[in-house]
Amino acid sequence: MSYNFLKSSMSTVMVLVLTVFGAISVDAQEIHRKIEVKWTMEDGNLGKENPVSKFVIYNTSKEDVSCKNWSLWFNFMRGINVNSVDKKFKIAHRNGDLYQLSFVDGNLTLPASGSIEVSFRTNGTLPNFTDAPAGLYITYDDSTQINAHPVIYNTINKEYTLGEKLNILAAQYDLNRLHESSDVQKIIPSPSALQQGEGFYTISSKSTLWTNPSFEKEGIYLRKFLKETSGITLSPKKQDKKSAGIKILQNVSLREEAYELLIDNKGITIFAAAAKGAFYAIQSLKSLLPAQYWNADLEKIEIPAVGIKDQPRYGYRGLMLDVARNFHSKETVKRIIDLMAMYKLNTLHLHLNDDEGWRLEIPSLPELTEVGSVRNAFYADGNSLQPSYGSGANPQTKLYYSVNDFKEILEHAQKNHIQVIPELETPGHARAAIKSMEARYRKFMKLGNREEAEKYLLNDKADQSEYFSAQSWNDNVMNVAKPSVYRFISKVLDELKGMYQEAGIPLEKVHLGGDEVPRGAWEKSPEITRLRDSLNFSSVNQLWPYYINKIADLCKLKGLKLAGWEEMGMVNNGNGMVTNPALVNQDIQVDVWNNLIGGGQEDLAYHLANAGYKVVYTSASNFYFDIAWKNTFNEPGHTWAGFTNVKKSYSFLPENYFLNVFTNNFGDKLTDGLLANKVKLTDEGKRNIIGVKGAAWTEKILNNERLEHMLFPRVIALAERAWAPKPIWETGTNFNETAFLKDYAGFMKKLGIQELQKLNTLNGGYLYRLPALGLRVYEESLICNVEYPGFDIYYTSDGTVPNLQSKKYTQIIPLDRAKTYRFSVITKDGKVGDIITLKF
Structure with missing residues (x-):
């Protein structure tokens, strides 16, 4: 399957074209060849809580199409209220982000050249186009063969009113002005x-x-x-x-x-x-x-x-790249390594497995890639994973690193003085591994070899626990009572060590995940019950530190240091997760992401550092690069942590986080006193903040173009905060905004005028995010600027799309309200930013 993202003006249709590879013979009706599907929002629902959206299913043929005996499947990251659907239809949540739309009314017919609409209510909000359903395909209920067939599908972009556009552009204009003063910074990142x-x-x-x-x-x-x-x-x-x-x-x-x-x-x-x-x-x-x-x-x-x-401020200056949700090739990773090195980042944290994929060859456990790296609609046979994040009906091949690929990444990183820390996500977010080892179990059971079948099994077949993970899975947690779980982790670690040794690079640290085990896991497992009784535990909550101790000891036996997400340093004593001082002596590095304003854990990094844990501050509010840049419909990315532009990344204060926090993650002014009682860093705690890290989760990042767009230039702001000495505006009890804005302006001038121009040529050019255009109507004139300097604005006044032969904006434009203006940032090599259309 191939994806073709076409995004230009706010009024342009963004089409997701799904191309069949290796199509399977189908029911005689061939309905998938006769229909097209559109998804759109009901008027007034965009950005609203629990909005209503709909599929419009078009019959493009000249004959009626029966709605009997076929279903439409799709991925959708937002939860659906299945009871909100008209009784003629049924939407069922299958697992993860996969849904099935079927037709309850057996007499329902799609008329020739006609359409039907299926409306449904979504839990939460739908802020931008990357929240749209994706990966649509049809299956036939009465087929004698396993079948799945992609369909033509498109989503309609949000069309803003003139007033809405002008408000957005005016706010951007004011933000863009912040780089107008100050001298250009000499070097990025700033030297001591x-x-x-x-x-x-x-x-x-x-x-x-x-x-x-x-x-x-x-x-x-x-x-x-x-x-x-x-x-x-x-x-x-x-x-x-x-x-x-x-x-x-x-x-x-x-x-x-x-x-x-x-x-x-x-x-x-x-x-x-x-x-x-x-x-x-x-x-x-x-x-x-x-x-x-x-x-x-x-x-x-x-x-x-x-x-x-x-010299650097922090010894750990990192970037986490998720290659599990959507795979990114070794060539892509090497390109990222080159830019990391250029800005003095020294640690690449590779997230190699998750619920939706296993991305590294482990030769002694071939099922991990034979099953765990493949997603398709035929997953019911247990030989692949279900479609996720728009991956579609048909399998894609070689979406993992071979041993040689991985060694090549390691060697390239070493040349650039970058340490690669592999992440084996456990015990939650482990569905790809669990399903792969289930396939291995079945293979050896058919051979009559129960001992080998159960050797690396990761789940308890008799477990009746009910849970719902953050990504809507109900079967993604390893059963920590099983000795085979630790045998599996040990085997994978041994093979990882072997790969590093073959590359001539020591494996010193491994990341074993440890995040987001959902409530309810392990509650109804006979094996867990037996373990609890043997340990005299009164609650499954006590199994968490038990597990962390077990894997910490396992790493020590192998000469490895253990890293994990923040929960490794926490425990639930019955009232939610809190810092666990009992595990400090295990010398675990904890990566702390949760500092969302208003979420209650704003000071979690400081709690853990003060308790003695070595903390890498991985601020979701500042350095999650899968988060959307701003709140507009055509801006890609997640929004659960608000919005993150360069300024927000640049403004992060790792040791005095609350000093410049005046709004929540969505820009709303804070309630007085909300942060007054939050824990501050002690002197010992400051010594335990060993670094900062950015993260790119790839649920919505399907290709290299989108990945580089999301990473750059925000990663360069991360590098500034990781290397540069503590700025004057990170100290004291009152934020020195004047000093901050002066430094920020110098940084942005260096970024736009010099550094991004270099990225146009390095490695054939990087697909970084072009600067947003700002515009104000002032005294019947149009005044424009750009988010970071060094880029030209081109425009037309006859409604045509601007190009390099159009007028270049050099001065205020007298406004003629009878004309239709179109603006865009265009680089010298022809890269085109968002096209802004203004019809007065």
């Missing part, structure tokens, strides 16, 4: 100390390079960068340390990631203790190099004179 010198050093083919033997690879890296980027080949002449124009020298008194960089008219000198420091000094050189020198064939380039002493 920078002193501007006078003049510059000229690099040409006559320039010579000398490196300490410890930094030979960094010297090769610098030569390659200059050659590929600016066309300059440094002189191959061997020079002594004294006469070389560019030197990379060793200073063992510096920290591992620290460096000093001195540039004057005589040359460039880098000091570092270790290769990492030298590598990061070169990244600063790259940041100093103006964008016009990139993708050029030059005889010389000029680097401004500076003196820099630098």
